[in-house]
Amino acid sequence: MSVAEEMLPELIQPGDAGYVSGELIYELESRPTPQCHASTLVETPAGLVAAWFGGTREKNPDVGIWLSRNTGEGWSTPVRVASGAEGEDQEYACWNPVLFQPSEGPLLLFYKVGVSPSLWWGMLMTSSDAGKTWSAPRRLGTSSALGEGNTNLIGPVKNKPIQLADGSLLAPSSSEHRGWRVHFEISRDLGKTWEVIGPIHDATDFNAIQPSILTYPNGRMQVLCRSREKVLVQSWSEDGGQTWGPVTATMLPNPSSGTDAVTLKDGRQLVIYNHTPSRRSPLNIAVSTDGTSWRPVVTLETAAGEYSYPAIIQTKDGKVHVTYTYRRESIKHVVLDPSAFK
Numbered sequence: 001m002s003v004a005e006e007m008l009p010e011l012i013q014p015g016d017a018g019y020v021s022g023e024l025i026y027e028l029e030s031r032p033t034p035q036c037h038a039s040t041l042v043e044t045p046a047g048l049v050a051a052w053f054g055g056t057r058e059k060n061p062d063v064g065i066w067l068s069r070n071t072g073e074g075w076s077t078p079v080r081v082a083s084g085a086e087g088e089d090q091e092y093a094c095w096n097p098v099l100f101q102p103s104e105g106p107l108l109l110f111y112k113v114g115v116s117p118s119l120w121w122g123m124l125m126t127s128s129d130a131g132k133t134w135s136a137p138r139r140l141g142t143s144s145a146l147g148e149g150n151t152n153l154i155g156p157v158k159n160k161p162i163q164l165a166d167g168s169l170l171a172p173s174s175s176e177h178r179g180w181r182v183h184f185e186i187s188r189d190l191g192k193t194w195e196v197i198g199p200i201h202d203a204t205d206f207n208a209i210q211p212s213i214l215t216y217p218n219g220r221m222q223v224l225c226r227s228r229e230k231v232l233v234q235s236w237s238e239d240g241g242q243t244w245g246p247v248t249a250t251m252l253p254n255p256s257s258g259t260d261a262v263t264l265k266d267g268r269q270l271v272i273y274n275h276t277p278s279r280r281s282p283l284n285i286a287v288s289t290d291g292t293s294w295r296p297v298v299t300l301e302t303a304a305g306e307y308s309y310p311a312i313i314q315t316k317d318g319k320v321h322v323t324y325t326y327r328r329e330s331i332k333h334v335v336l337d338p339s340a341f342k
Contacts, residue, residue, distance in 0.1 A: 003251075008275055008284060009299045018298065018340030020319060024330040025050060025068050025075045031330055032066060032078050038158065038258070039323040039331045041311045042099035044107055046130035047071035048315075050323055051081070051097040051109060052331050061091040065111050069131050075333070082125060084113040086137050095120060098156040102163055105190050107131055110140075110155040110171075118177040121152035124191050140185075145196035149177035153185055153194050158210040159260050159311070170241050172211035172223060179203030182211050182225055184241060200244040206233045208247055212261035214269050214291060222269075222291045224261050227254055230277035234291070252286060252294055253277040258309040264338055265314060272300075272310040272322055280308040283324060287341050297341040300324070300334060307332075314338070 012019050026032065033054035041050050048070040055063030065082035068075045084092035095112040102108065106126040114120030122140035127133060140153035156171040163169055171185045183198030201208065211223035219240040225247070227233045232252040235244045252273060257280050259273040269291055275284040285298035300322070301307035310324035319335050326332040 003275070003296055005276060005282070008282065008296050011299050011302050012336075018337050020335035020337055022332065022334040023075075024326060024332055025323070026078055026330055028329050032080075033063075035328045036066070036331060037325050037328055038096045038309045039311050039325065040097050040099045040160070041313055041321055041323045041333075042101050042107070042160070043313060043315045043321075044101050044130040048321065049099055049107065049131040050075070050331060050333065051099055051111075052323075052325075053094050053097060053111070054078075054080075055093070058095075059093050059116070061093055063093040063095075065094050065097045065109070067109075067131060070333075081109070081134050082111060082123070082137055086123075087139070088113070096158050098158065098160060100156070100160050100169070102169070102190055103167070106135075108191060109134065110191075112154060112157075118175075119150055120154070122155040124155065126191075140191070140194060143185075143194065143196045145198075146175055146183070147178050147199075150175065153196075155185060155191070155194075158258050158309075159212040160313070162213050162215065164240065170213065172213050174209035174211065174225070175199070176209060180207035180209045180228060182208050182223065182235065182247070186241075197242065198244065200235055201247045206247045206249075208233050210258050211235075212259060212271070213241075214261055215263045216267075216291070224250065224259060224271055226256060226258055228256050230254060230256070232259060232271070232273060236291075250294065251292075255279055260310050260312045262312045262314055262320070264320075265318065266338075268338070268341075270312060270320065270338070270341075272312045272324070274308060280306040283307040283310065285312075285322075285336075285341075298336065 036054040039052040051067040097111040112120040142151040161171040181199040207228040208225040221237040232254040261271040283301040286294040
């Protein structure tokens with residue numbers, strides 16, 4: 001049974017249990033681009049790195065990938081690290097960066113380039129110095145498994161991959177050229193080559209994209225996905241992500257907007273999402289122990305406007321860090337203590 005919007009927790013404030021800090025990565029009056037969206041966040045040995053896409057407006061060819069670092073003394077001035085012109089004969093928009101730090105090897109920055117999500121392609125850059133400098137970008141390649149219309153590999157489409165016990169990266173992905181469909185892309189060599197798992201459904205019952213991976217004991221996994229059907233949807237795997245069950249509805253609403261999720265070190269699951277079928281506010285966090293019953297425990301935003309497309313991670317010190325689009329004008333970073341999520 002879903003939770004009514006009026007029963008959600010009150011807006012979290014400084015001084016409340018679980019609230020550690022909150023700030024804009026850059027102030028509105030000094031923003032480097034008119035608009036920004038789709039942030040990603042990672043912990044490196046040198047601190048936090050955040051990235052997002054920014055430009056005059058989503059889809060415009062001047063939209064690039066921007067990045068800021070936080071080594072403990074606040075967020076650095078954002079810099080543009082990628083454009084849609086590298087290796088192309090014209091400039092295209094950049095979309096949906098995803099940062100990931102493998103257990104060994106360089107920091108990875110995935111992003112997409114193209115005129116639209118139905119036609120885009122995946123790109124990858126690497127950094128050996130925690131995001132200070134970056135390699136030249138390269139395309140991820142193609143796979144016939146993705147079907148006619150767009151065979152380009154995407155990599156992780158919005159949310160972070162997970163690293164399996166054998167070192168492989170399992171990237172949650174999706175495509176939009178034959179309906180909204182979820183698939184996975186797996187790499188055993190840190191992004192050099194890829195295999196495709198899926199698509200795991202045919203978009204008949206649910207149009208679903210942008211999965212987040214949650215893990216459970218004994219190789220069990222769950223994905224939570226954005227949908228067009230006004231509800232957050234899910235699928236389960238019992239074999240470490242090799243095969244997946246049907247896509248079904250969860251108890252949580254979704255306004256056809258991006259979400260993210262993370263498995264905590266204590267085994268609890270968190271999802272950050274907009275608890276509404278129709279808007280991109282409020283922005284909430286819900287907790288679960290089984291992936292089936294979810295309880296909203298944090299309300300991050302309630303004002304009118306767009307507070308959306310979040311990223312969520314747990315850092316080595318146990319704190320939970322989130323970033324999200326703040327009215328398309330900045331990226332907000334909030335730190336929470338999950339021990340308060342009772």
